[in-house]
Amino acid sequence: xxxxxxxxxxxxxxxxxxxxxxxxxxxxxxxxxxxxxxxxxxxxxxxxxxxxxxxxxxxxxxxxxxxxxxxxxxxxxxxxxxxxxxxxxxxxxxxxxxxxxxxxxxxxxxxxxxxxxxxxxxxxxxxxxxxxxxxxxxxxxxxxxxxxxxxxxxxxxxxxxxxxxxxxxxx
Amino acid sequence: xxxxxxxxxxxxxxxxxxxxxxxxxxxxxxxxxxxxxxxxxxxxxxxxxxxxxxxxxxxxxxxxxxxxxxxxxxxxxxxxxxxxxxxxxxxxxxxxxxxxxxxxxxxxxxxxxxxxxxxxxxxxxxxxxxxxxxxxxxxxxxxxxxxxxxxxxxxxxxxxxxxxxxxxxxxxxxxxxxxxxx
Numbered sequence: 001x002x003x004x005x006x007x008x009x010x011x012x013x014x015x016x017x018x019x020x021x022x023x024x025x026x027x028x029x030x031x032x033x034x035x036x037x038x039x040x041x042x043x044x045x046x047x048x049x050x051x052x053x054x055x056x057x058x059x060x061x062x063x064x065x066x067x068x069x070x071x072x073x074x075x076x077x078x079x080x081x082x083x084x085x086x087x088x089x090x091x092x093x094x095x096x097x098x099x100x101x102x103x104x105x106x107x108x109x110x111x112x113x114x115x116x117x118x119x120x121x122x123x124x125x126x127x128x129x130x131x132x133x134x135x136x137x138x139x140x141x142x143x144x145x146x147x148x149x150x151x152x153x154x155x156x157x158x159x160x161x162x163x164x165x166x167x168x169x170x171x
Numbered sequence: 172x173x174x175x176x177x178x179x180x181x182x183x184x185x186x187x188x189x190x191x192x193x194x195x196x197x198x199x200x201x202x203x204x205x206x207x208x209x210x211x212x213x214x215x216x217x218x219x220x221x222x223x224x225x226x227x228x229x230x231x232x233x234x235x236x237x238x239x240x241x242x243x244x245x246x247x248x249x250x251x252x253x254x255x256x257x258x259x260x261x262x263x264x265x266x267x268x269x270x271x272x273x274x275x276x277x278x279x280x281x282x283x284x285x286x287x288x289x290x291x292x293x294x295x296x297x298x299x300x301x302x303x304x305x306x307x308x309x310x311x312x313x314x315x316x317x318x319x320x321x322x323x324x325x326x327x328x329x330x331x332x333x334x335x336x337x338x339x340x341x342x343x344x345x346x347x348x349x350x351x352x353x
Contacts, residue, residue, distance in 0.1 A: 009237065013229040027233045034237045035244060099226070102219035120185065121217045122224040127185060146181035153212050160215050 004047055005037055008054050011123065015055055018118045019062045021107050029065065033058045055123065056133045059115070098163050105155045113148030116141055180206055184213055316341070 009030065016029040036057055037044075044053055106114055115134055119125045125133065131141040176199035182188050183196045200206050318324050322344060329338040 009234055010227075010229050013233065014224050014227050017227060023230075027230065027236075030229070030233055031237050031240055035240050038241050038244060095222075099219045099223045102216055103223040106220060106223075118220070118224070121220045127187065142182075142185070142187065145185055149181055149184065149213060149216075152216055153209060156216055157212060160212055 004050055005034060005041075005054065008051050009034065011051055012054050012058050014122065015058050015115075015118065016062065018106070018114060019058070019111070025065075029058065029061050032061045036061065051123070052125065052129050052133060055119065055125075056135075059134050094163055098160070101159055102152075102156060105152050108155075109148050109151060112136070112140075113144045113151070116144040117148040117152070120145055177203060177206055180209055184210065 012033050013026055013030045016026040016033070017023065020026050020029060033054060037054055040057075044050060106117060109117065112134070116130055119130045119133060120127070127138055127141045127145065130145075131138045134141065136144075176196055179188060179192065179196045179199075183193065183200075188196060200210070316326075316339075325342045325344060326339045327342065329340055331338045
């Protein structure tokens, strides 16, 4: 595999995981993305844009997969490993639980909001790049980011206040 | 969040405000405890998201399988390239051999040149002065030129100073598909 693409496998895998909410499907999507990228490598004019290019291919591969699934629906549910909703408090630290619940809140967002929030926060993409990756308008990307973030704040406000209280009590 | 400026909170967080809007929002932020709390909460959420994403490690078999798939694709591509190169070479060799046979080989379809003795005699009797009478001149020898078919050659007449001599340049016609090369 080309070194240029190899370094972005984790980025592709994580985005695929967010899109699919399933480790096995994320594995398959990642493999397909890297294979498609290798075949279409001639289209990548500027290596500096490789990460955004690969993320765009990831979104395309997942959209293709969704279209295939709509034509041939599978009996089993798609999501099998969304972050566990209630980890035992004594088994994980406060911080770990906070992270797990945040990822769960992200995974519970509608697909477009989830992708936009993930790409903006975790991949640090600008709205213009996100619009390009997801093949949507800038306005749609901006609206999805705002709506997704607002939903996450509403869902996590109590939890973060509670954890902040716990953290302060232990400090 | 009922003041108009609170609606700019997410644009501010996404760095989507211009300098003037940003300045106005930061003034608002100085007095709005709701926005201050929302920004603090959002930054905590973003930190958790970053940490959560970083915890997701690509399973080693995935990386290994990607390498294998690309290796297979690379080998297939090389094989396809080698086969197409070989096919091109064979095609060029066949075409060259066929052209050689057609134009230069034993069975080449070249124009045939026949010395027409009767015509020579007829012309010679009407021609004065006779070429053999002029020292240093070879006698004029009319010839008959035959072509394999009407489309195989083009004959172009060249100006001659001698009225008893006609000069033609004969060009073969190569036909390749719908194109003709003269």
